[in-house]
Amino acid sequence: MLHQLAINSNTYHGFSLEDCVKGASEAGFTQIELAAVKDHTPHVLPEMSAKEIHDIKLLLEENNMVCVGVGAHSNVMKKEGIENLLRSVDLAVEFNCPYLITATGDAHNDTDVIEDENILMKNLQPILEKCEQHQKVLVLETHGNNFATGTSLKKLVQSLSNRVKINYDTANVMFYGNVFPYEDLEASIDAVEFIHLKDKLGANHEWNFPAIGEGHIDFTRVFTTLQKNDYKGPISVEIEFTPAGPSGLEEVNESVKKSYAYLSRIIG
Secondary structure, eight states: OGGGEEEEGGGGTTSOHHHHHHHHHHHTOOEEEEEEETTTEESSOTTOOHHHHHHHHHHHHHTTOEEEEEEOOOOTTSHHHHHHHHHHHHHHHHTTOSEEEEOSSOSSOOOOOOOOHHHHHHHHHHHHHHHHHHTOEEEEESBTTTBOSHHHHHHHHHTSOTTEEEEEETTHHHHTTOOOTTHHHHHHGGGEEEEEEOOOOSSTTSOOBOSTTSSSOOHHHHHHHHHHTTOOSOEEEOOOBOTTOOSSHHHHHHHHHHHHHHHHHHHO
């Protein structure tokens, strides 16, 4: 499953995409999920010029890095969120990647309550239609107040279309859903097509996401579930540190190297 690994460029939040590509490539990664969140990690955005997009493609090519997904978190309960996600489908087309990733509410805290799922489903329809048109898959992340677990998201995606699946975040289900990613992953794996591989330290509600292998999550158990169910989608490594953030680029690069080395040992 080592060939399924990717780096989530949000790991390099606060640093440039060039920093990310070079650091991850040196660690051993050959695939990337491009973060496309305007006010958080804007490594790629729908409003970028043709030259900016071209330069990013060249950067990836020069470092033998292939894009597997665009992480375009948008609040689809708002008009601007729907519009942003529609434009982000075009980014997935530009980078020739199969997946577009989002949550259902705010990109970060996501504490709003979605009282009527019918509105959410209606809002997703034009996005799913555009995904169908361009042969892309929308993956909804286990994230926030409304769909914090794989089992809760499974009910939603199965009521929509085959163009929407789950992006299972192994640490978010702990942080937002207060469950470990074992039985929950097993129960929802048939609807999962994208993984955010993230570790967890501290209490479940504590923002502490270290290098893979340095937290509480039993990844051998996680990968046993993936292998048993013949999971073939991307496995995007994401490190979000603590609220204080990393001390600098060197710490991010070192954490990325540690993560790849650890994963090479347990699945290589």
